[in-house]
Amino acid sequence: MEYPQPYTLAATAPTVPPHPMLVAVVGQQYCCPHPVDLAIVRMVLTLADKFTVTDINSNVVFKLGVSLLTLHDHRVLLDVAQNPVVTLRRKIMTMHDRWQAFRGDSSDPKDLIFSLKRSSLIQLVRTELDVFLASNTSEQVCDFKIKGSWLGRSCVVYAGESNTIVAQMHEKHTFQSIAFGKTNFMVTVHPNVDYAFIVALIVILDEINQDGRYKKTHHHQQNLPTEFPT
Template structure:
């Protein structure tokens, strides 16, 4: 990945694809939805109101199931799969609709099960030793806020906070505003927030 600097990352940090690394900050709104048989959990829109991504998950009575991140055209970008036997809420994320080990892009796990605030350590596929994380997520999900850092540093690469309007309250929708710093893969950031949401959602 690109090395952090005092103001961000020096070169594009692509995880899902270089087309999702912009040379400027990217603002996105993540709108949570009630899952149905034909629709997903989230719509992700840009500041013009255009759909950028969708998240779909099987309609199931179980808390955990694989989710799929799609682009606006409905193409499968990544598959997010929880490891049900993990004691640290571990997720693996694969390219496209694959779950083969050769298509692994990254994994994420909670640093401890006993946390008032959620901390996720994120490891890219080539970081097999996992001595040091490639990204770190610190979140207070009851307040719908999180900060994502480069590696184990204090360099912020993205921030999320909750934004509600009278319209969103009336419609029963939560809006999460995400700002992704320049040169950071914003599809990857959305995937991390999907994992964070699933870990913290009520049964």
Template sequence: MAMDRPNDAPLAFDMAPHPQQPPQQAGYAPMAPQPHEPNYDPSASQPGYPPYPGQPLPNPTPPLPLTSGPITVIGQQFCAPYPVDLTIAEKSMSIGEGNFTVTDVNGNIIFQVKGAMFSLFDKCVLRDVAGNPLVTLRQKTLTAHRRWEAYRGESTELLFSVKKSSIIQFATNLHVFLASNSSKDVCDFKIKGSWGERSCVVYQGNTENILAQMHKKHNIKSVLFGKDSFGVTVYPHIDYAFIVALIVILYEINMDRSGED
């Protein structure tokens, strides 16, 4: 004969909570899905759980400003879908000026810049790691503003030009015009900042869209030999060879000792 159970007595299976359903307490939050579970989403914000092995960790820095799209001037192969950090260093043992090496975060040389020692004009060439000329940078003479022009490889195909926005400047302000910009009423890019602090930013036209940022790097070579070394962060989908060329022109304009504009 079955015994009657009091109305307030819990059944045996109600006496303890299910192991997968912990009791709700103040401040309690359910655990996020883990990598082995089918509803795990590595792209979601789930504190405490890294992405799948081989997938880069989320970038803790603020989101990068968006541009209108990929910007290619020298070559599409120089547009990466992620930020590119470069070091542009003046060669410590080189004779003359305008010689630089450009390395990535692992110290690998990706570009070299070589100046023309015995040229009547200020000129330097940006080359890839194999020594192929990518762009020739040449100062244009007899202009009201100090102006540089960039040509594809070692040809006469003009890619872009750079000039000071005004003759007298107390801060860095350069305007960049693509060869297709015939009117030159509005610049395609601009470089602003403080050359004295070696801190400059490359913008898209007259907008506030940031394409790249430059800052001074201090190392043993810069201390012993007085050679400049710059750290440059190029934002995603921006031609980083083009940005390197701009930084070299920026250097040459500010280090020109002729005193002539």
């Protein structure tokens, strides 16, 4: 499988201090020696939400493969050549919104890359998620942590329980986004950090947010609990 070369992505202004080590989760080919800005464009007025990732020159880097049949339980991140990079699956009937990421289009446990879950059951305003690499089977300490306000599009990805930032996102409003029903936001990926991994995290964040809205509305109408037992 051929992958786009990292240097095809435009560099942002070098205002972010480089990460001291290479963070290659999906693949080293997605690590750049400079900060990378990615724009996330999500069409929200369609039957199946369209999720596209571009660089700062509007070149498509990734797209999200979606299916109305799988609802929000199965997503595939595709590269510019439509090759599957990561398959994202939500584990049903869990209390912590656990998701798993697999290499390519696989769902085999041997191809597991990482898993993600909410740090706590009740999160009213701020989002906090724990990310565990496949090798971290004990899950005593997370490998990455996501904190922030998803509604405000101001989430930050940290290395483990440290204060070391590996990526951060912020919302970007444009006239076109308002007029055409798009949700736009930018993600700055720090040097030597796997940008395919960061995009996969953002896809899951978006799905958790959308699923949370649906469950709150749907179960409130039917007076049912919003969570299920493990």
